[in-house]
Amino acid sequence: MKRFGWKKNKTLSNIEAAVTSKTEEIQQLTIENEETKRRLQLHLQASQEEIAASYERIEKALNEDPQKWTLIKQQIQKKSDHQATFFPHLRIGERLLLLGIITAKQLNQSLKEQQIHGGRLGDIVVRLGYVSADQLKQIIDQSFQRLLLGELLVRSGYLSREELDEALHYQESVGGDIGEILVAMGLITPNQLTEALASQNQTGRLITYDKNVVLKAKLPETVARKFKALVIRHSVDQCIIAVESLLNEEELHRLAKIVDAPITQVLASPWEMELLWDQVYQEELLHESTEKLKNEQPENSASQTFTLTQIIVMIVIGIVIAAALMWNWFYTLVFINIIIQLMYFSMTVTKFVMILYGTKENAQIRFSKQQIQSIDERELPMYTILVPMYKESNVIPQLVRNLNRLDYPKNKLDIRLLIEKDDVEAQEVIQSLHLPYSFQMIIIPDGQPKTKPKACNYGLIRARGKYVVIYDAEDRPDPDQLKKVFLAFQQSPDNTACIQAKLNYFNSKQNLLTKFFTQEYSNWFELLLPGIMQMNIPIPLGGTSNHFKTDMLKKLGAWDPYNVTEDADLGIRLYKQEYSTRVVDSRTLEEANSQFRNWIHQRSRWIKGYMQTWLVHMRHPIRLHRELGIKGFWGAQFMLLSSPLLPMLNPIFWSLLIIWYMTHAGWIPAFFPGIIYYLAAVQLILGNFLFIYTNIAGTYWVVHELYRKKENWLSYSLVRYALLTPIYWGMMSIASIKALWQLIRKPFYWEKTEHGFDQERYDTTKSSSL
Amino acid sequence: MSTSLSTKLIRKTFIKLHSDNKQLDLQILAIKNELDRIRAKYEQDMRNLQTTQEHLNQIEKEIKHFPKDGSK
Structure with missing residues (x-):
């Protein structure tokens, strides 16, 4: 005990010493900074x-x-x-x-x-x-x-002739704008590019501006967005606007009419425009990212959890059940049990059919290496990558490495790191990394709700890509994923709005929980999801690695910031609008939750989101039936209800089973009259077997396929843990009860999932698969 | 009782120091980032000024060697 106390004191004094030394270091650095500033000035x-x-x-x-x-x-x-x-x-x-x-x-x-x-x-x-x-x-x-841009940069001394030749050579193979290529190659800075463009076009360059003047002179956001221009200074005889690319005569004329003054254009780099836009129109952007869906499609927004009608219906159902229980509690419970057993049975059968569909070779879009290699890179469009993150600065360096490994022309990448305003640590870490110019840090202003979909909406508004994808901070997408998705979109019908890549986990070996989680995901993404798509019913999308056509996503109203499983909700909305989704045979590896509490937080949020989504879309069941059709309607019911409902009901039937084994109480079989008894028995033996078996099969399927491709980040030994799946079901029951509680108390609360627990122990970045 | 109080106090102090320590790390990073930004801006400005200066030196030289008869 004494020794323990001594150790504690030593740790304390060590931290105290560190605090003192760091305080001194800060003082020293501040002085040095001031001195350096003065000297450089x-x-x-x-x-x-x-x-x-x-x-x-x-x-x-x-x-x-x-x-x-x-x-x-x-x-x-x-x-x-x-x-x-x-x-x-x-x-x-x-x-x-x-x-x-x-x-x-x-x-x-x-x-x-x-x-x-x-x-x-x-x-x-x-x-x-x-x-x-x-x-x-x-x-x-x-x-x-007018000189050619490259020539101008060489003459300005920003670029050597050899560097220009190298960039031109690269341009021949990947296409795109030479200026952006030079920036992406790190040969010039965006500032130098804008300076050269201004000089080439005999126009001004945005050097400095007064924020107050800009705010005072600002145009309505819709006008500014239409012209992609920001007013820097506005007087009676002149209106100076900052633009990323020069407006033509007609646009200038129209804008001059609006501002009622002659226009002078000054060029700004895309990065400067982004910053400026954020400063001037932050309020409008924030409003759009939180309120757009709510205002334009209130029927699809989860901003209201229960509608009055739903509350009344629930009260009526409650009263009817209570009355029935009072009339004859036994028959009422038997009746409820019959409904539950039928539901269990239909869900088991549906899942089995889905899996059968999912095993088909064409359930996923597959591409060979040769097909990927034969892509003409000049045809590749600009691609936006959104990475929402909160308090995850520890995984940022790894994230940058993972995204840098993507096999896609860097000049065609628009990577947006979406950082919450109060996440100062992440902001400083990003700045200290001196990221390439394809990375852009977007600060998400404070405001409720503080959710991932809100951050994504904010980042999407000014996205430059034809396609857009979301990755989580700890994600490790296959390097050729973007190219595969490009090909998948090319080969799919025009109404294909989303291509979902498969998710799996890189830290399956870490503990039993990560093993369970890996099995679940293997089953879900490798078999179930492709099966659902084959059956053409609404798909609850995966949280990340869903690639969208940007214009279609915007038309849909993007993500619902009030829904805590915005991905599942978007899947239903896509189906409503008759857009289709497909699965591509490409993986993104994520970090499986390795801590029980953290897992419960994450899972209860997902289940709460499914309930939220069900409540939103079931506000008008008849209308929904009309919109989705009979298959879509029942498919959506299955997808949205099975996740929360089954784990909530399971403990009741497990308890009944245990009590029956222990007491052989006669009232228990009485709840299962006639055919229901056999149905429940089939469900108990075959249903449970099926659920465990599909887990085994799904995991085996993935591991086998990986070994065929000579990838070995998952092991066959994982398969045997599927036999312990009932433990995982128990955990899901805990999470679902918590989810229901939270749905009532804090429907929009985004329970944060911590990442980065795997970093030291299971780093697969050197794996051959990556 | 007093042992429990002292443990609580140590725990509280530990949490506070830990949080202070993290804040200080962040401050150090912020100061270093600021210095980086100042340096980057300085280098950019300096490069531009140097290019202008070289350009002006060239003009001075050309004025000096410009032929009096105006021929090329």
């Missing part, structure tokens, strides 16, 4: 002064020899850039100086002004009255010639 100032001095020197040299200056002026006016031997690449300020239109002092003044307020130098010299607008236009028209 001085360096920059010195360089700027040197440049200012150079302009003065140039002016002086010209003044010293007026005759030569006249000749220089003639030379500049006569020749266009590409033909000239002397002064071949003059920029606007230098040109004005050499032509004697402005003085060095005026030029330096204009540059200073530009540094503070941004905007085009040309506009500034006009505004300061050094040059007339006509004069400037004349000079620009006569002297500048």
